[in-house]
Amino acid sequence: MLSAKATCNSHGQDSSYFLGWEEYEKNPYHPVNNPNGMIQMGLAENQLSFDLLESWLNNNPDSSGFTAQSVSSFKELALFQDYHGLPAFKNALADFMSEIRDNKVTFNPNNLVLTAGATSANETLMFCVADPGDAFLIPTPYYPGFDRDLKWRTGAEIVPIHCSSSNGFRITQSALEDAYQQAQKQNLKVKGVLVTNPSNPLGTSLSLHELELLVSFISSKKLHLISDEIYSGTVFSSPGFISIMEVLKNKDLLNTDVAKQVHIVYSLSKDLGLPGFRIGAIYSNDDVVVSAATKMSSFGLISSQTQYLLSQILSDKKFTKNYLTENRKRLKQRHDMLEKALHKTGISCLKGNAGLFSWVDMRCLLSSQTFEGEMELWKKIVYDVGLNISPGSSCHCSEPGWFRVCFANMSKETLVLAMQRLSSFVDSSVKKTNHNHWRRHVNKSSRKSKSLPKWVFSLSFATTRSGKNSDR
């Protein structure tokens, strides 16, 4: 009785990324009401600077457009709006996007299309540049929501650009070429490349070298490049953030056809921590894409009231300057706190400089270096330890043992508790595997390196052993 779309399984909801959220919902941690509940570390939400927004609202009580003082705005906002968006908001958003990029580039509000979050922006762009069956290349690991946003309703396909831990998951020329050829082997027409800069889940920003590589790749192969820059305001340490627009500008490409192939996705869900307001945007250098996306935006507009409120917040330059600086500072503190606690336990992370999460290397804790081993560990961490983290396989990582751990959606106290739980789990795992037979190896190895806790070696040996067993 239902359509193929409604009943097909390509939404991606059955990924462990979303399953972890479901498990969390059944038993959410609360410091008083449910102290043994599950701690949500699988949600890339930024709650660290909420107080700054709250205090702005307290100081600007008329900003909602709904108070007695602003009766005329209420009527204006409640009546019909076309899909072009409020000019005041588009101007303020374009300025804010420039401010995040240290005003090294400017954005023309006429090239902005407003959408209900980056989710809608990504899908709308896909509808504009790809037909069903066409493919986009995406570096792995990538945000699990892309399977839903880019493929589900559009019928487009994703082909992974396999990146590896050997070079910190950086994009290389050969990885791009391999993915392109892989798509051709599958008889897929490649329409473009999509990158997230800074990356979710890596928590790193793309280097100038990678960005230049991407520009020359899409230029030589005549492809689109979508740069999802939703985390651009979260870069908290060096190297800084380089927007794809900056690269186009510095290479004198802004008024060329190559610029028309480049589209930016943005949203206030991460930088301002407002995912519930559904404020997203497409910035395209191609007028035809802007026009088509504007018409499509009818299906996911931002409410006029939200646009009105945000136009006032973003026009307050003193506020935005302070917010961006303070938010970066708080993110860095939180990121450093998580990494320090993990290191103490013997777990390392990819060196990150951005985002709301760390990309954590738990290969030493795997019973076998396989995705089955990763799932086994993930289940233990979810059900026994009570932490919802996201396994690398849900982000299409090519190597088992990596996990995305979010740090900005909870209080400091909750993060401390989460790390205590993880540390006890690691200790007990070591006890279980620490047979006499292995202890000799452990002692020998730990004499070689004093900097890592003994369990790292102990578990590495156990892992090698069980890996061998499972090979047989």
Ligand SMILES: Cc1ncc(COP(=O)(O)O)c(C=O)c1O
């Ligand atoms: C890379 C990336 N793009 C898009 C989105 C969706 O964002 P929004 O809430 O603005 O739809 C997310 C959310 O986590 C994301 O990480």
